[in-house]
Amino acid sequence: MADAEAVNPFDLNKPTTPDSSSSNLVKGIVSANTPGNAETFLDAAPEVDLSLLKEVAPQDSMLLLGLKITLSVVSVLSVFSVIFFSSQLTDRFDFVRTVADFPSVTKDLVASNNEIVDLKTDLNFYKYLKAKAYFDEFSYFGDTYLQSYEILRSQTSEEAAKETARKNMEETKPAIAKAFMAAREQLIPDLEAKISNPKLVEGSSETLLFVNQLKNKFNEKATELSSNNEPEAVRQMKNYSQSAKIVGNGELRTTVLAADFNAMDDKQLYEFIKKINSLIVNDLSVMQKIKDKRIKWSDVMNEIQLRTIAVDKHYDEKLYQEIGGIRYTSYDFDGETSRISITGETKKTGTTNFSLIAELIDELNRSNLFGNASMNSFSKSGSLEEGYTANLKLDLDLKEE
Amino acid sequence: MENYLVQKKRQEMQIKSYLGITLLVVISMGFYTFSNWKEFSAVKKLLVANANYISALKNEVVDEKANYDGEKFNFDALNKEIETKLESIFPLGNQYTELTKQVDVFEEDLSTKNSVFEVSNIDYQEVEKGEFYSILPMRMTIRSSSANFTKFLHWVENSGALSDRVRLMDITSIRLNFQEEENRDEIISFTVQMNAYFQ
Numbered sequence: 001m002a003d004a005e006a007v008n009p010f011d012l013n014k015p016t017t018p019d020s021s022s023s024n025l026v027k028g029i030v031s032a033n034t035p036g037n038a039e040t041f042l043d044a045a046p047e048v049d050l051s052l053l054k055e056v057a058p059q060d061s062m063l064l065l066g067l068k069i070t071l072s073v074v075s076v077l078s079v080f081s082v083i084f085f086s087s088q089l090t091d092r093f094d095f096v097r098t099v100a101d102f103p104s105v106t107k108d109l110v111a112s113n114n115e116i117v118d119l120k121t122d123l124n125f126y127k128y129l130k131a132k133a134y135f136d137e138f139s140y141f142g143d144t145y146l147q148s149y150e151i152l153r154s155q156t157s158e159e160a161a162k163e164t165a166r167k168n169m170e171e172t173k174p175a176i177a178k179a180f181m182a183a184r185e186q187l188i189p190d191l192e193a194k195i196s197n198p199k200l201v202e203g204s205s206e207t208l209l210f211v212n213q214l215k216n217k218f219n220e221k222a223t224e225l226s227s228n229n230e231p232e233a234v235r236q237m238k239n240y241s242q243s244a245k246i247v248g249n250g251e252l253r254t255t256v257l258a259a260d261f262n263a264m265d266d267k268q269l270y271e272f273i274k275k276i277n278s279l280i281v282n283d284l285s286v287m288q289k290i291k292d293k294r295i296k297w298s299d300v301m302n303e304i305q306l307r308t309i310a311v312d313k314h315y316d317e318k319l320y321q322e323i324g325g326i327r328y329t330s331y332d333f334d335g336e337t338s339r340i341s342i343t344g345e346t347k348k349t350g351t352t353n354f355s356l357i358a359e360l361i362d363e364l365n366r367s368n369l370f371g372n373a374s375m376n377s378f379s380k381s382g383s384l385e386e387g388y389t390a391n392l393k394l395d396l397d398l399k400e401e
Numbered sequence: 402m403e404n405y406l407v408q409k410k411r412q413e414m415q416i417k418s419y420l421g422i423t424l425l426v427v428i429s430m431g432f433y434t435f436s437n438w439k440e441f442s443a444v445k446k447l448l449v450a451n452a453n454y455i456s457a458l459k460n461e462v463v464d465e466k467a468n469y470d471g472e473k474f475n476f477d478a479l480n481k482e483i484e485t486k487l488e489s490i491f492p493l494g495n496q497y498t499e500l501t502k503q504v505d506v507f508e509e510d511l512s513t514k515n516s517v518f519e520v521s522n523i524d525y526q527e528v529e530k531g532e533f534y535s536i537l538p539m540r541m542t543i544r545s546s547s548a549n550f551t552k553f554l555h556w557v558e559n560s561g562a563l564s565d566r567v568r569l570m571d572i573t574s575i576r577l578n579f580q581e582e583e584n585r586d587e588i589i590s591f592t593v594q595m596n597a598y599f600q
Contacts, residue, residue, distance in 0.1 A: 058409040067419035074423060078430040085437035089444070105444045112451035119458040126465040133476035140483060140563065147562040156551055168564075193458070196447045235480060283483065283600070286533045287491055287561050287569055290598055294571040298554040318587070328579060335573040 113195045120193040121213040124247075127186045128214065132243040134183035135276070139284035141175040142273035144168055146288075149270045155306075156298040169266065176273070177261055187253050211248035218244035245281040252279040295335050300369060300398065304331075304342070307363045307370075311356065324348050324387060326360065338398040340370070346390045353380045353390035364396055372397045489566045492599050495537040497525050500568050500597050504541070507556060511549050517588065518549040537597040538573075547587045550577075557595065569598040 087093040088105050097104070148165035151157045157165075192210040222240040225233045246252060255275060264272060277288040308315045312325040320327045324347035332341040346353045357375060364373035373396035380390035489499065504520060512518040522542040529536040545553060554572075561569030577591035 056405055058405060058412055061412050061416060064412060064416045064419060067416060067423055071419055071423045071426065074426050074430065078426060078433075081430060081434045081437070085434070085441065089437060089440055105441060105448060108448055109444055109451065112448060112455060115455055116451060116458065119455060119462055122462045123458065123465055126462070126469040130469055130472065130476075133472070133479070136476075136483065137479055140479065143563045147559055147564065151559065154555075157555065193454070196451075235477075235484070239480070283487055283491060284563075287598075290534065290569060290571070291561055294558060296558055297572055297575060298551055298558060301551075301554070330578045331575065333572075333575040335571075 109196065116193050116195055117210070117213060120191075120210060121217055124191055124210065124214045125217055127189070128218075128243050128246055129239070131183050131186035132239065132246055132280075132282075134179045134186065135246070135280050136282050136284070137179035138176060138183060138273075139277055139280070139282055139288070141172045141179065142277065143284055143288075145172045145176060146270060146273055146291075148172070149266060150296075154296070154299065155302045173269070176269075180256075180259075180261055180276075184256050184259075187256055191248075208248075214247045215244050218247065242281045249279060252276070255279065295333075295398070297333060300333065300340070301331070303367055303369045304364075307367055308360065310363050311360045320347065326356065326392070328392075333398075335398075338400075340394075340396050340398055342392070342394045342396075344392040346392055347387055349387045351384070351388055353388050354378045357390060357392060360392075361394065364394070369399055370396045371399050483563070486563045486566060487600075489568065490561055490563065491534075491569050495528055495535070495597070495599050496568075497537060497539075497597075500537070500539075503568055507553075511552060516546040516549050518545045518553065519543065534598050534600060537599060539595050539597060540592060541595065542590075542592050544588060544590050547589060550589045550591070561598075570595050571598075 083093075087096075087102070090106070096102075097107075145168070148168040151165040152162050152169070154162075190207075191214065192206045195206065218240045222237045222244070225237040225240070228234070228237075259272065261269075261272075274288065274292065277285040278292075305316065308326055308328075314323060314325050319325070326344060326346050328342055328344035330343045334340070346356050348356060357378065361373045361375060364370050373394055375392070375394050377393070378390065380388045382388035489503075492499070501523060504523065508518055508520050520541055520543050522540075524540040526538040526540070529538065543550075543553070556567065557570050557572055559565065560567040560571075572593055572595050574594040575591055576593075577589050580588040580590060
């Protein structure tokens, strides 16, 4: 209900401080008209329904409205921005992409990077097939060169054989150089292509990614042919498998790229061919490994002969019966233990048989081919008139070259 | 009366709040959008670069394949030549009959009345299989002149060369005895343990 003392709120602005003159005037009028009992000439003040004021609200602010609209627009744009960039730059919306196909620059980049990897692998595939073929050629002509060099260096080869070997070396050298340079050219470019998406690398280096891709391609090609027994298929399968062994062979690439072929002399070229053969895999390189383990028994026997002549200068003149000296009766060469046993005898007109044997032991130990030459027991028989004969039983080790 | 004032104040507060929130959203989303746009633009540029690179790579692959195919005939010819030579040098099986024939031919070529070379025994042993190659061990007993003995050693030492087509072999041990001289030429009787290799 309205309060009796409540006033119209629009009067609130009027001064409330009582004016003394107006107050007196009102008092006079009231007192003149009310001699006895007080008579009211105005009705009671109307009650104001203040509840109506509750309906009065401040006028809508255009600024606020504008801000609300702006915020709404900005919010919607923000949502669109988040959705757009998330779909383009992340995989958060991949589940939607499975239903509705829509473009994504990240996915496009991954796809184009994959295409680059595949294409570069194809390119590497043909390059390494060619490199393998040139290395085969290198090993093929290198085989003749190696054999010829060994004949030329052998102490026991005949002069005619050495001359042929020298000629073969000169003839094969240009072919070896040509094959080598062609193989080298294939290995110069890097295996990897520049790709921008680290997701493709998956924690490994880019080089390793391309190495594995190429190896897989060769192995897949070989597997495809594994069930085919046709000679051509078997040949191709072997070719793919052996090509895979070149891929990622850092030592081979470094050796090939660092080599100055034209500056090599015969010995350096001989060693270089053997080195390359040890780093690649083909039938010839497998054979080379076997050849490298072989012992040159002819050189071993020749060395024993030369060392014996150094002690007994008539050894190779077959005058043992007449003037004595050293004579061997048996050799026992064991390649697996690298041990050599020699038996024989020495004959001297004097008594110094043991010294002759001791000199022979020292001489053998001076050789680069032998070591640990020894004879533990010395014995001789005979007389000053007929001369003395001593038994010879030497054991020595064959040194690794 | 109070409600009006309250509402008025509330309105002012709302204006301030909306203004603040709007500014905050604009700034943060502006930053977010700007940084992502930069990344998006960079990816777009990479896509263009990749497209050019792919085009160049495709051409390279076509050229390289054509180049390889052009030379493949020569490569295959060399492989076949090597294969043919390997049939006698490094055969697919132990091929002991072919090896026996090779030893026989060598003996025949070498042996003369004045310089003997006689293979009296060949004993083939159990094959040893390896990862990259297999071995056919064999023992031979030979009677030979000194000169022919050296030639025999050379024959084995140089075996496996593509130019000679002699079966790849090596000697693991030799036991030899020198006999009394006959016509001033020393005769050597020896037993040699050898390996003949095959694939």
